[in-house]
Amino acid sequence: MGNDHEATSADAREHPIEGVSCPVSIPTNTTILMGHGGGGRLTHQLIEQLFLPVFSTPQLNARHDGALLSLPPARVAFTTDSYVVRPIFFPGGDIGKLAVCGTVNDLAMCGARPLYLSAGFILEEGLSMDTLARVVASMQNAARECQVSIVTGDTKVVDRGRGDGVYVNTAGVGVVEHDLTIAPASIRPGDAILVSGDIGRHGIAVMAHREGLEFETAIESDCAPIAAPVLDLLREGIPVHCLRDLTRGGLAGALIEIAEAAGYTLVVDEGAIPVSEEVAGACEILGFDPLYVANEGRFLCILPQQDADAALSILRKHAVTAHAVCVGHVSDAREGVVILRTSIGASRVLDLFSGEQLPRIC
């Protein structure tokens, strides 16, 4: 464990979290002790001196067992994800940014406006306080960018060798301010399938960093919030049928899940799927198929063909979706599978990979 913590601490220096003024008053040259999870004086110090100064919200400052929220009258979306990515810091992001963006993005995929997050930490005894402070600061930075508040939290400490530095769980609450049913069941034959940008950056960035691989051009994770362009689509009245972010399982995984749930066959053109040269090259060297590599700032949007151009021009106004393209359509076949039309004119059915492609990627 000692080695790993040194590695993440070195990583933190290597990829500084910029723009963070971190008013943490706990000494950052200390480490997490079992007592920080015991509910006594050390837990109290950790909350008062590290978490509260950074995540300063009225709800947290009330120091209650939960947060009271005022929500506009609307349907509410609720989601959760735990984050166990290794290493904690990687090019283009870190576990804190990921824990905020990932859950915000899941809310966006429900067509919801993200409002509030919870944060649950499982810390390993021996974690450096500096690393924790950087993760917390990064979460707050991302929350500010996403216009969400971290309003309630929890910290547990596990013995050395029963964790891996820090695991983070976030749950999110958002409001749905439209009447659409955004779900696989809403897709129809003829619908267009859009992808919001080039795929595979997150998985390759984390993998390359973990394995110490160096490419000519550094590949950065695409980890980013995608709520703004999605809310823009909805505000402009685009009748979105289905949204899905491309995380574990990659583009292929998301397409297959939707096809199975909807019962329609999806047809995608391999040549239309955007993959950067760097990612394509890295995938070739590493033996990965970019279709199955994880993303953390990309999504699928399925909508009526006649609305595709309007949707693309809205998406292209946002930096994070500037390279959105149409990659396929929903066919009227009811096999519930995904057919990939390859560049050489052949067709094959995509299957979920059966084991692990990249462990601990998010």
Next chain:
Amino acid sequence: MGNDHEATSADAREHPIEGVSCPVSIPTNTTILMGHGGGGRLTHQLIEQLFLPVFSTPQLNARHDGALLSLPPARVAFTTDSYVVRPIFFPGGDIGKLAVCGTVNDLAMCGARPLYLSAGFILEEGLSMDTLARVVASMQNAARECQVSIVTGDTKVVDRGRGDGVYVNTAGVGVVEHDLTIAPASIRPGDAILVSGDIGRHGIAVMAHREGLEFETAIESDCAPIAAPVLDLLREGIPVHCLRDLTRGGLAGALIEIAEAAGYTLVVDEGAIPVSEEVAGACEILGFDPLYVANEGRFLCILPQQDADAALSILRKHAVTAHAVCVGHVSDAREGVVILRTSIGASRVLDLFSGEQLPRIC
């Protein structure tokens, strides 16, 4: 790790979860593999064959990235806790029951009616599927008892030696159907301090089981949902000022946190604090002070003195709060401390313990 998993599996047999019909179709004599967290076929199987058959709710069955909730127009309470208790199964409960009751109880302490939970699992490679199935079934049993639905979830898998079988995070959403401000800031000099039952059972039950200690009478955890009696108090119009559940840090920790936040001095009579003979005896042998031992089904209620008798008779109608008593009062001194009047007539100021009393207790 291997030893630990065998131990928890043995524990599962020793303390069967009664009344569970567990329609799990995944072979339970298998173990968790890294691929179960990879987003591919194995993840899909785990969700379809283990989680969905047990946590069967319309929101989960929609297989979306989040759940859509219909909430009555009211203030909303939101809370989260992670659970890392060791061992996973203990007399009177297990990590699954704890993960549901703990978060439901935090919502109740906001004066909210608990409605929905999320469930995030961090599984260690090698965890027996049987153990996971039992934890999941126990969560569903507890959710049914608490009248909450588990509507969204997530599963991650970490390498062997980077976890401890299973960690669970739950976040909860509830509605606040009254106009009270239930918080330390609402307490007033003269208020009565009620405790909902005898203290220290959870900590001693887990500790004794972990260390293989045997007492003449088996001590069971008090792990239980406490929302029903709290909602009954509110429904009957009792003007509750503050609620706090007694978890890590015990009764002393909860009192000290409230005193510090409110700025008033709380005075409690040691002789009035209910501690069972078994717990008192075990504490004497183990060198613990029951005031600092964790509970998972006990809470503090601070309210005007003239409402104390009415509140006690409401609480005593519920089995979980049948032995509620008044243990002290809020003084008009503004030191923000807790004074314990001991049985021999002396007084001492209670302090938070500075390290860990019982690690991994919840």
